[in-house]
Amino acid sequence: MPPVKLFQFRHSPFCEKARLLLSAKGIPYAVQEVTPGVGQVDLLRRSGQRQVPVLQDGDVLVAGSVAIARHLDSKVPEPLLLPEDPRERARALLWENWADTALAHGARMALLQAVSQDNHLRKALLPQATPGLLRDVLGALPGDVVLGVSQLFTRAGLQQLQHTLEQLATLVDKGAPLLGAQHCVADVAVAAQLYGLKFPAAAGAELAGRGVAGIADHPLFEPLFAWRDQLYGAVGRGDHVPAPSPDPSDHG
Ligand SMILES: N[C@@H](CCC(=O)N[C@@H](CS)C(=O)NCC(=O)O)C(=O)O
Incomplete structure (x- = not known):
C-alpha cells in the first residue's frame, strides 16, 4: 500500500x-x-x-x-x-486561481444543469456507495425534483461559460503547456475543471465522453478537450x- x-x-x-x-x-x-x-x-x-x-x-x-x-x-x-521564475510563478498562480474560482463555478453550474436533464449522468455520478435500487429511483426522478429549480443555470450563465471556453480553445495549442516550457499547476488547474464538462477516460467507461450538452458535443470546443486529453497523456493519468x-x- x-x-x-x-x-x-x-x-x-x-x-x-x-x-x-x-x-x-x-x-x-x-x-x-x-x-x-x-x-x-x-x-x-x-x-x-x-x-x-x-x-x-x-x-x-x-x-x-x-x-x-x-x-x-x-x-x-x-x-x-x-515555476521557479517569480513572474512565471505569478502567472501560474493567477491561472490556478481563475480556474479554481470562476471556471470552477461555471463548470459546476453547467454540470448541475446537465445532471438535472440527463438520467444517465445523474445515476453515474451518485456516490459509489449508493445501492443499485436507490440509484435507479433517483435516476428516474425529474431533474428539478432532485436539484431544486433555484440551482439551475441561467441561459446567460451557460453562454458566459461557452464564451470563456471559446477563448480557452483558441489559446491552447495541441498538448502544449499554457505557460513556459513544461506543464505546471496552471495546466492542471484548468484541465481539472474541464472534468465534468466532458468527462475524460479516467472518469470510467460509464462517463467518458459524456458531459454538458452544447459543450461536450460542440466542435468549437474539440481543440480544448483534445488539449486536455493530451495533458492527461503527458502527466501519465491516461485512463x-x-x-x-x-x-x-x-x-x-
Ligand atoms: N479550495 C478547495 C476546494 C475544494 C472543494 O470545493 N471541494 C468540494 C468538492 S469539489 C467539497 O469538498 N465539497 C463538500 C463541502 O463543501 O462540504 C481546493 O482547492 O481543494
Missing part, C-alpha cells in the same frame, strides 16, 4: 486536480472515497475542515488542492508544479482509475 493516500469524492474536479498533480509527479497513491455528509465529519476530525481533497502523506495531512501542489513540490522537486478503499465511517 503506497504511503500517500488521497481522501476524495471520485467525481470532484478538485480531487481530479489532486490526482493529476500526483500523476505529474509520478507519486503512487491510494484513494479513500469519502461519503458525503457522514464521511466529512470524520474528515473534519482528522484535518480541521470538511472538504476534499485531503492528502495524507505519512503523518502529514494536507487539505486543499493548492496546498497539495506546494506539498508535492517540496516532496518531489521535478517536475516543478510551481488509470485507482481502486478506492471503502470509507471506514460507513462501518461505524
